Amino acid sequence: MEIAKPYLLFLGDVHDQLAAKTAQGIVDWRRDWCVGQLRLEGCKADTGLPDKTIAEAAKAGAKTLVVGVVNAGGVLAPHWIDSIVAAIEAGMDVATGLHTRLGDTPKIAAAAKKHGAKLFDVRHPTQTFPTGKGNLRSGKRLLMVGTDCSVGKKYTALAMEKGMRDRGFDADFRATGQTGIFISGRGVAVDAVVADFIAGAAEWLTPDADPMHWDVVEGQGSLFHPSFAGVTLGLLHGAQPDAFIVCHEPTRRTMRGVDTPIPSIGEVIDLTIALGKLTNPAITCVGLSVNTEHLGEDAAFSVLDRLSREYELPATDPVRFGVEPLVDAVAELYGEPEPKPKARSTARRAR
Amino acid sequence: MEIAKPYLLFLGDVHDQLAAKTAQGIVDWRRDWCVGQLRLEGCKADTGLPDKTIAEAAKAGAKTLVVGVVNAGGVLAPHWIDSIVAAIEAGMDVATGLHTRLGDTPKIAAAAKKHGAKLFDVRHPTQTFPTGKGNLRSGKRLLMVGTDCSVGKKYTALAMEKGMRDRGFDADFRATGQTGIFISGRGVAVDAVVADFIAGAAEWLTPDADPMHWDVVEGQGSLFHPSFAGVTLGLLHGAQPDAFIVCHEPTRRTMRGVDTPIPSIGEVIDLTIALGKLTNPAITCVGLSVNTEHLGEDAAFSVLDRLSREYELPATDPVRFGVEPLVDAVAELYGEPEPKPKARSTARRAR
Structure with missing residues (x-):
């Protein structure tokens, strides 16, 4: 799994800065990877990045929309779906750390399929791993x-x-x-x-x-x-x-x-x-x-x-x-x- | 999760006794819960239970068909599907410890839905658990x-x-x-x-x-x-x-x-x-x-x-x-x- 950079950070309309902890961590450590933030009306969080629309972010080269916020329960808020679909239509992949899988929302799944976008649910590893071997490795x-x-x-x-x-x-x-x-x-x-x-x-x-x-x-x-x-x-x-x-x-x-x-x-x-x-x-x-x-x-x-x-x-x-x-x-x-x-x-x- | 008893043990057509280890364990410890075994042509395993057809087992009161064998890779052999569907049609639930989920086979999923059968994939817990609390419990x-x-x-x-x-x-x-x-x-x-x-x-x-x-x-x-x-x-x-x-x-x-x-x-x-x-x-x-x-x-x-x-x-x-x-x-x-x-x-x- 390798998430394509640079990112557009989606903050939704969360009510405080703590809910945007993930987005803030990305900005603190990887400012260069971020073209901007996307905030919906009522959003109280701010990472200090320039606000960008999806079209502006796409023009600036954004490869992945990162949902860098959590709301109560870690679910995907229904009124966030349109922004995610729009990002996919603009050519971006989407990545979240929510409990809800992106692909479980039919509109998102359909858009991703149509546009060949990758969906990353980092809380749900899709890889299969072998069991540990315990042998000493180099490095x-x-x-x-x-x-x-x-x-x-x-x-x-x-x-x-x-x-x-x-x-x-x-x-x-x-x-x-x-x-x-x-x-x-x-x-x-x-x-x-x-x-x-x-x-x-x-x-x-x-x-x-x-x-x-x-x-x-x-x-x-x-x-x-x-x-x-x-x-x-x-x-x-x-x-x-x-x-x-x-x-x-x-x-x-x-x-x-x-x-x-x-x-x-x-x-x-x-x-x-x-x-x-x-x-x-x-x-x-x-x-x-x-x-x-x-x-x-x-x-x-x-x-x-x-x-x-x-x-x-x-x-x-x-x-x-x-x-x-x-x-x-x-x-x-x-x-x-x-x-x-x-x-x-x-x-x-x-x- | 509570699997209904008694069981009909499905042995498929596995080639040795080791492949029927699970079924044998059930017979060793819970002989009373088993009405019989169902073996396909070529099966080399034998738990010592009476062989029964699905109809005979249903008549004897079998509530669950237990797939008590593993084949290479832990997958469901395609030629086992008909027996599983027949058991569902005869009113049984089905339980397996295979890697393959029963419900991922469309014919099995459809039969289960039609007849209201429960499918137990014991290797895939469907329950969600809370995180541990660490408090001392009674008992x-x-x-x-x-x-x-x-x-x-x-x-x-x-x-x-x-x-x-x-x-x-x-x-x-x-x-x-x-x-x-x-x-x-x-x-x-x-x-x-x-x-x-x-x-x-x-x-x-x-x-x-x-x-x-x-x-x-x-x-x-x-x-x-x-x-x-x-x-x-x-x-x-x-x-x-x-x-x-x-x-x-x-x-x-x-x-x-x-x-x-x-x-x-x-x-x-x-x-x-x-x-x-x-x-x-x-x-x-x-x-x-x-x-x-x-x-x-x-x-x-x-x-x-x-x-x-x-x-x-x-x-x-x-x-x-x-x-x-x-x-x-x-x-x-x-x-x-x-x-x-x-x-x-x-x-x-x-x-």
């Missing part, structure tokens, strides 16, 4: 794991991809959830795969690669979350990471949606290593990504300092302070990227 | 866990249901795979559920119950299997067992279908407790079920004796030596069943 993998769901795994992974690329690493973000898929144009919604194939899907997502290539895997859930730990374990076994970063939100007390207490970072490190070594005996924690949005700057510094000393690992908040300490840790443990011919000649000149 | 649960897949979990669970009922326990087998579903008439194929809902499906399967009621849960895969451990963990968290039995095949060296070595029983006990205590802090291993089919009787005794002493737990092969030591262990740890009025009066007479 390197860095996985985000969490003390809970929704603690900043996706943000950290995207920031690591950018930070590692800036340092010269050959690194690719590997999306495991819907927003990440729109941001990278590909990936697999691991939590939507049939249970028997979780590890197999993760193996497919992170195939054999050059020895110094890094897959930076988004991650899902938490090994300590009673609803989703199975998904997290299947992903861990399939991704067979060499390295992992623990993502944490220090003010949370119970896990998202349940009464289970948040585990400690130490428990997460120990269990991730204990379970992850089944498919990669060299698995190592390289650092901590701490979401300090609910803390003042002094408190944030103090938490990072305390956690870094307690676990003897670099700790940062990627949003506030960047990921350099984590990129440093990867470079120190696994080697700096091999300088490319051009970079080498620059380095010589610099000397 | 007791006994889960089978394995050092590998296919080590005798289903057999052990069914033998435990029978052994516990014979002792007076209020115990119900809870099926997590297709053969188990046919044997109990209900259940959920946990490995076929969408990944996000594994734990939720297991919670649904083992709901709140009387304090002395036991759910005996079939189990799936192994926490150490690189293909399926996610399913096993989701089931463990959702089933929140009070007690578990480790199922083991002592001659196996690598796990089924992969190159990963078999873990030790001790590793399985420790990891099951470490992970299972998230949703049931009191989780306890009550014994070992050892599949000794590849050993002579002396060797089998010796293995059971050695393992029992090594782990200080009762160890038995349910097929060879029964499950009494395991039922004893449950009774000792959790209390004997409360005597029913009738049983008590019998006991008085016996004294």
Whole structure:
């Protein structure tokens, strides 16, 4: 699955910015892939992109209409259908992360058939995957794991991809959830795969690669979350990471949606290593990504300092302070990227 | 999902007994639920049931035609369709564990619609489940866990249901795979559920119950299997067992279908407790079920004796030596069943 770029982001008429979280994530990380946003009357969300009609977007080269919003229940609002059909008629593919499948709406299915448009329901993987094999593959993998769901795994992974690329690493973000898929144009919604194939899907997502290539895997859930730990374990076994970063939100007390207490970072490190070594005996924690949005700057510094000393690992908040300490840790443990011919000649000149 | 009984077992024209494993399992455990078997010309399998035509089976009261065989690829053989349609026309529902959905064959779908027959594709759960909650429920649960897949979990669970009922326990087998579903008439194929809902499906399967009621849960895969451990963990968290039995095949060296070595029983006990205590802090291993089919009787005794002493737990092969030591262990740890009025009066007479 590869979603064609650039995108026109459809915001519908949702009533707040939170409902456009997916669209906002795409704009934050892939502004260049977006020709504009399409809003219906009454829409209260705004990603800051220029508003464009379907005709204008098509003229600007838009290849896919991305439904980057959710409404209550994750269903397709009936009054959005006309816009989707119009985009198809203008030559675009359509992609959504809604529970409703695009092709289940007869008007959309008919238009797609007539115009040869592709419909992407990223919450409904259509691929079939083999079951996981567990054999060690070539290339390197860095996985985000969490003390809970929704603690900043996706943000950290995207920031690591950018930070590692800036340092010269050959690194690719590997999306495991819907927003990440729109941001990278590909990936697999691991939590939507049939249970028997979780590890197999993760193996497919992170195939054999050059020895110094890094897959930076988004991650899902938490090994300590009673609803989703199975998904997290299947992903861990399939991704067979060499390295992992623990993502944490220090003010949370119970896990998202349940009464289970948040585990400690130490428990997460120990269990991730204990379970992850089944498919990669060299698995190592390289650092901590701490979401300090609910803390003042002094408190944030103090938490990072305390956690870094307690676990003897670099700790940062990627949003506030960047990921350099984590990129440093990867470079120190696994080697700096091999300088490319051009970079080498620059380095010589610099000397 | 509750499959109506009694069954007519359809064996098609499969070429060996192994292809009829599901049908044989039904006959072994639920002979009373079967009015007969239906075999096409060339069939090499035989469950020992009387051969019956569809008309004879309908007359004998058959409510469901169970396709109790698999052919290569798990697809529905085209020349089986007429028999299935005839069963529907004779008033039966149809159930299969094939990959192919019954309703995807137009002739079957049309016949089912016309006659109001139910079609059960047990490999394709149609129910939607909530995500797991992780809250402790009332009643007791006994889960089978394995050092590998296919080590005798289903057999052990069914033998435990029978052994516990014979002792007076209020115990119900809870099926997590297709053969188990046919044997109990209900259940959920946990490995076929969408990944996000594994734990939720297991919670649904083992709901709140009387304090002395036991759910005996079939189990799936192994926490150490690189293909399926996610399913096993989701089931463990959702089933929140009070007690578990480790199922083991002592001659196996690598796990089924992969190159990963078999873990030790001790590793399985420790990891099951470490992970299972998230949703049931009191989780306890009550014994070992050892599949000794590849050993002579002396060797089998010796293995059971050695393992029992090594782990200080009762160890038995349910097929060879029964499950009494395991039922004893449950009774000792959790209390004997409360005597029913009738049983008590019998006991008085016996004294």
